[in-house]
Amino acid sequence: MDAFITHTGTAVPLRRSNVDTDQIIPAVWLKQVSRTGFEKGLFSAWREDPGFVLNDPAYQGASILVSGPDFGTGSSREHAVWALQQYGFRVVIAARFGDIFRNNSTKMGLLPVVLPGEKVEALQAAVEADPSLPVTVDLEGREVRWADEAVGFEIDDYTRWRLMEGLDDIGLTLRHADDVAAYENERQPWLPTTV
Amino acid sequence: MEQSRNEQEEIMGRTLAEKVWEQHVVRRVDGEPDLLYIDLHLIHEVTSPQAFDGLRLAGRKVRRPDLTIATEDHNVPTVLGPIADPVSKTQVETLRKNAAEFGIRLHPMGDAGQGVVHIIGPQFGLTQPGMTIVCGDSHTSTHGAFGGIAFGIGTSEVEHVLATQTLPAYRPKTMAIEVSGELPVGVTAKDLILAIIAKIGTGGGQGYIVEYRGEAVRKLSMEGRMTVCNMSIEAGARAGLIAPDETTFAYLKGRPHAPSGELWDQAVEYWKSLRTDDDAVFDKVVEIDASTLTPYVTWGTNPGQGLPLGASVPDPASFADPIERSAAERALEYMGLSAGTPLRDVEVDTVFVGSCTNGRIEDLRSAAEILRGRQVKTRTLIVPGSMLVKLQAEQEGLHEVFKAAGAEWREAGCSMCLGMNPDTLQPGERSASTSNRNFEGRQGKGGRTHLVSPQVAAATAVTGRLTAPADL
Ligand code: SF4
Numbered sequence: 001m002d003a004f005i006t007h008t009g010t011a012v013p014l015r016r017s018n019v020d021t022d023q024i025i026p027a028v029w030l031k032q033v034s035r036t037g038f039e040k041g042l043f044s045a046w047r048e049d050p051g052f053v054l055n056d057p058a059y060q061g062a063s064i065l066v067s068g069p070d071f072g073t074g075s076s077r078e079h080a081v082w083a084l085q086q087y088g089f090r091v092v093i094a095a096r097f098g099d100i101f102r103n104n105s106t107k108m109g110l111l112p113v114v115l116p117g118e119k120v121e122a123l124q125a126a127v128e129a130d131p132s133l134p135v136t137v138d139l140e141g142r143e144v145r146w147a148d149e150a151v152g153f154e155i156d157d158y159t160r161w162r163l164m165e166g167l168d169d170i171g172l173t174l175r176h177a178d179d180v181a182a183y184e185n186e187r188q189p190w191l192p193t194t195v
Numbered sequence: 196m197e198q199s200r201n202e203q204e205e206i207m208g209r210t211l212a213e214k215v216w217e218q219h220v221v222r223r224v225d226g227e228p229d230l231l232y233i234d235l236h237l238i239h240e241v242t243s244p245q246a247f248d249g250l251r252l253a254g255r256k257v258r259r260p261d262l263t264i265a266t267e268d269h270n271v272p273t274v275l276g277p278i279a280d281p282v283s284k285t286q287v288e289t290l291r292k293n294a295a296e297f298g299i300r301l302h303p304m305g306d307a308g309q310g311v312v313h314i315i316g317p318q319f320g321l322t323q324p325g326m327t328i329v330c331g332d333s334h335t336s337t338h339g340a341f342g343g344i345a346f347g348i349g350t351s352e353v354e355h356v357l358a359t360q361t362l363p364a365y366r367p368k369t370m371a372i373e374v375s376g377e378l379p380v381g382v383t384a385k386d387l388i389l390a391i392i393a394k395i396g397t398g399g400g401q402g403y404i405v406e407y408r409g410e411a412v413r414k415l416s417m418e419g420r421m422t423v424c425n426m427s428i429e430a431g432a433r434a435g436l437i438a439p440d441e442t443t444f445a446y447l448k449g450r451p452h453a454p455s456g457e458l459w460d461q462a463v464e465y466w467k468s469l470r471t472d473d474d475a476v477f478d479k480v481v482e483i484d485a486s487t488l489t490p491y492v493t494w495g496t497n498p499g500q501g502l503p504l505g506a507s508v509p510d511p512a513s514f515a516d517p518i519e520r521s522a523a524e525r526a527l528e529y530m531g532l533s534a535g536t537p538l539r540d541v542e543v544d545t546v547f548v549g550s551c552t553n554g555r556i557e558d559l560r561s562a563a564e565i566l567r568g569r570q571v572k573t574r575t576l577i578v579p580g581s582m583l584v585k586l587q588a589e590q591e592g593l594h595e596v597f598k599a600a601g602a603e604w605r606e607a608g609c610s611m612c613l614g615m616n617p618d619t620l621q622p623g624e625r626s627a628s629t630s631n632r633n634f635e636g637r638q639g640k641g642g643r644t645h646l647v648s649p650q651v652a653a654a655t656a657v658t659g660r661l662t663a664p665a666d667l
Contacts (some may be wrong), residue, residue, distance in 0.1 A: 016525070017395055017518045018497045022634040027615040031282040032269065033244035045636050048250060050582045059540040060571050068518060073431065073497075076333040076635060078240065078349035096398050098366075099433045100333055104349035116517075156365070158227045169251070169351070173359045176222050180361055182260075186298045188643050190454035190462040191234055192262040194300045 001109040003166030007090050008136040009063035009148075010054055013124035019067055021101060022140075025083045038079055039086035058131035067094040067124050072101025076154035081108045091137045093144065095120050106159050107169060113137060113144060119151045139163060206388040208472030210369045211438050212404040215344045215469065221326045221361055224403035226350035228318065234326040234343075238265040238299065240290040242331030246354035247293040257297040258360045264321065265294050265301040268311045272617050273578050273605035280302075283616065295356075298467045310581020310607045313551035314338040314494065316437045317421065318583055320450025324439035324466040329356055333553050334631065339436035340420035341443055342469050344641070346433040350459050367404045367433065368478035371471075371602040374409040376486030381665055383561075384419030385553060385629065385648035387411065387483075389491035393501040395481055400432025403479065406471060407437050411485035417446040418557035425552045428629050438470040443606040459549055459555060477539040490663045493633045493646040495526035498635075504651065504663050510534035529635055530643050531623070538661050541645070545626040546575040546637075547603075547654040548649050550612040553629035554580025556587050563593040565664050566600040572659035575602035602656065616640040627655040 029041030046052045053059060065084065071094040081104045084092065090110065095117040097105075105112045115123070115141060126146055127133050136145040139160060144151050162169070173180075209217075210235040236259075242264070250257070257263060267290060270283035278284040287304070294301035302308040308315060313334055316322040324342035329335060331353040338345035348362070356362055372391060378384075392399075405427050407420075408563075409458040415423065420437050427435030444463055447453045454462045493501040494508050501525070502509065511523035513536065528536065532541065548554075548562045557577060577597045579585035585607055588594055594604045611618040612630040614637065620626055622641025629652050645661060654662040 015521075017522050020497070020632075020634045022632065022637050026636055026640070027269075030241050030615065031280075033248075033286055035245045035248070045640060052456050060265065069399075070431070073397055074333065074428070076331060076349055078245075078331075078348035078351060081349070084429045096401060098431065099401055100347050100428075107349065151492060155367035169461075170255070170358050171357065172357050173361055174232060175364065177359075177551060179230070180359060184360075185464060186236075186467045187232075188462075188465065190458040191325075191326065192323060192434070192452040192454075194235075194264040194321065194452075195261045 001166045001168060001182070003109055004090070004109055004163045005140050006136065007063065007136040008134055009090065010061065010132060011064035011066050011123065012059040012062040012133045013127050014053060014065055016065040018070045018073055021072055021077050021080040022074055024072065024080040025077065027187060028176035030079050030177035035082060036086065038083035042083040042087045053086070063088055064091045064093065064135050064137065065089050066120060066127065067092060067116060069095040071097050075082055078101045078104045078108070081105050081110050085110050093120060093123065105165060109128045109163060109166065111137060111139060112165065113153050115144060115151055115153055122149065207476060207546060208474035210471045210475045210477060211406055211469055212340065212344060212369050212436060215327070216366050218325065228365045228593040230361050231327060231364050232331050232382060233356050233360055233362060234262060235316065235321055236263045237312045237316055237328065237330035237335070238263060238654055239268050239332065240286045241269045242350050242591060243293065243353055244286065244289045246350050246357060247297065249354040249455050250357055257357045258547045259334050260298040262360060263299045263301050265290060266309055266315055267304050267311050269613065270609040271304050273608045273610045275606060279617070282322045285472050288292060307582050310583065311551045311609055313425065314554060314580035314584065317341070320447055323447060323453065324443060325469050328338040329362065333428045334425050335436050336433065337421050337439055337551055338418060339423040339424040339427070341564045342436055342439035342466070344434050344436065344586070347428065350443040364567060367492050370405045370432070370479040370481065371477040372405055372407050373480060373482045374407065374411040374485050375409060375482065375549070376484050377414065378485045378488060379409050381650065381663065382488050382490060382651060383648040384422040384574035385483060386488055386491040388423045388647060389493065389501045390488050391483060392426065392430045393491070394483060394497050395430050396433045397429065397497050397499040398428060403432050405430070405432045405435040407435060412437055413440065416557060417442060418555045421555065422552055426498065429631055439466045450622055467507065472521050489649050490648060492651065492661055494530065494532060495523065496529055496633055496635050498631065498633060499596060500607060501646070504538055506538055508532045508534050508536045508538065541626045541661045542625070542659055543573055543645065543655055543661065544624045545577070545620060546571070546573050546652050547611040547626055547628040547630065548652050549576065549580060550630040551579030552631045553579060553649050554578060554584065555667055557586050557628065559584065559588045559593050560647040562653040565667070566602065567596050570657040571601045573656050575656040576605060576611055577602050578605045579607050582607045611638050613637060626651050627661060
């Protein structure tokens with residue numbers, strides 16, 4: 001996973017709430033067994049509408065998605081994160097996220113940023129007025145900046161550290177293999193096995 | 196620090212979720228997520244291939260294949276025969292290869308144990324009280340019906356569990372949903388959970404583990420409890436659970452993987468301690484009176500957009516919140532509905548009974564009861580959640596009832612719950628569905644979904660309009 005410290009790019013306003021992962025990437029796209037090529041499926045149903053914001057040439061190349069509340073609800077498909085990243089997004093900003101999506105994002109280095117609803121709307125309005133407006137998402141300083149606005153956001157220290165170092169969770173856990181083995185020796189005797 | 200936190204909780208009493216969580220902490224360090232042991236890992240073909248690839252790339256093994264089980268469900272056709280779509284076929288074959296390579300028990304298509312991943316765990320007795328259970332699937336919350344912590348994970352986490360049998364996670368906050376009173380006759384667990392989601396919204400449970408409590412919950416069968424816990428994620432909660440009791444123990448006893456003999460007695464004794472202490476404090480409490488409920492149906496494109504069947508399609512202007520208003524406008528446009536239309540007048544093209552929400556034997560029995568001696572007016576798919584459910588239904592003669600009514604009796608699978616296999620809606624087609632998601636395109640591109648109970652689904656099949664059994 002690539003380290004994420006700070007990122008400056010342009011942003012796309014997605015003025016919809018409850019953007020569930022079935023919209024981010026519909027089920028037909030989940031049949032692939034590889035990890036690549038999902039950008040084609042990103043919002044594929046909505047992208048058929050020429051008026052959809054991602055089809056607006058003014059927003060081409062944007063790397064920050066600014067959505068209405070409850071982004072990434074529903075299915076646990078990590079393909080939603082892969083699709084967003086492979087399309088070119090590095091950050092999603094919303095007032096609320098689905099828990100599983102948010103978790104999946106931080107595993108992959110796509111930064112989910114929670115801002116208060118009115119700040120999300122202010123940012124959407126700002127990029128609607130000027131699609132070329134540079135927006136900075138500073139993970140180190142826990143702040144989103146655009147024009148003369150600077151809005152702080154919360155993220156726990158551990159996740160922030162992991163993202164800034166670009167660390168793989170599995171490698172971190174394997175350092176504690178002894179603890180896992182010790183726990184396994186103490187498990188209740190009636191717990192089932194699948195064999 | 197840790198010590199004092201635990202001691203304090205001891206004094207204050209603990210919730211069921213906290214007890215189960217604490218029991219599974221492998222490692223706890225200030226400022227880091229807990230490392231949680233996972234008792235059971237369920238796998239299916241869609242969210243696992245890239246995880247196995249990751250293991251191979253890093254030269255890692257599956258730590259506990261004996262705590263892992265796989266099934267084929269999302270892609271499988273529900274009519275006999277091979278998978279026609281080559282991409283689906285590759286995905287299923289990839290699971291077979293991975294299961295063989297890493298030594299994981301798999302129930303492939305055609306196998307007597309095959310079925311939807313959340314149906315097979317409980318049916319084998321693998322899902323037990325007090326366990327931690329994960330799966331690369333958001334409806335893993337289903338298993339919480341037995342009093343454990345069960346939640347959906349993404350593919351990176353699937354890989355993590357395969358490699359380590361653990362997951363780093365922060366303990367969610369706890370929410371109690373207290374359901375007082377009794378469900379009226381004809382009102383089901385599905386109506387209850389749809390009403391709960393309508394009340395707290397699709398984001399209401401975000402960041403929480405929900406414990407469903409109260410008289411109406413205690414009276415539910417295990418099937419009903421699974422239906423309720425299944426849709427916790429539709430309220431935003433990653434996990435939902437219900438304290439185990441005699442109903443739970445009776446369901447488990449004698450199942451292939453349930454403990455037996457002395458271990459059974461030991462287990463039951465422990466399971467009885469798995470309840471929220473009387474003086475425990477939840478971070479949030481929501482109350483709902485079951486006795487006021489009637490059959491529920493969704494009108495929009497998220498599961499929180501639901502109303503009693505006796506109501507009419509709402510007017511978007513009636514929503515005070517501008518975001519909800521515009522969501523309602525969009526939903527009505529997508530659903531092809533106009534404000535003020537009585538929901539009972541909405542005509543459907545297809546009825547689907549099945550899925551991990553309502554594909555268990557009790558669901559099929561209640562649909563059969565309504566279809567017995569009647570004829571369906573719409574295309575009606577009855578899809579058992581597993582091959583064992585199918586077998587049991589056939590032993591009870593339910594399949595004859597369905598066929599005589601003109602419904603289609605299918606093989607086990609996810610079927611029309613999601614548009615990944617041949618069972619889909621065509622653009623503009625409308626369904627009454629016992630599944631869990633009415634998202635745009637969920638059942639096929641352009642398809643329009645109304646979520647309902649099996650009883651309402653069956654009654655709707657008879658009239659061709661959204662109908663409660665009592666209306667027949
Ligand atoms: S039945 Fe539906 S919700 Fe359940 S596992 Fe299958 S696709 Fe997911």
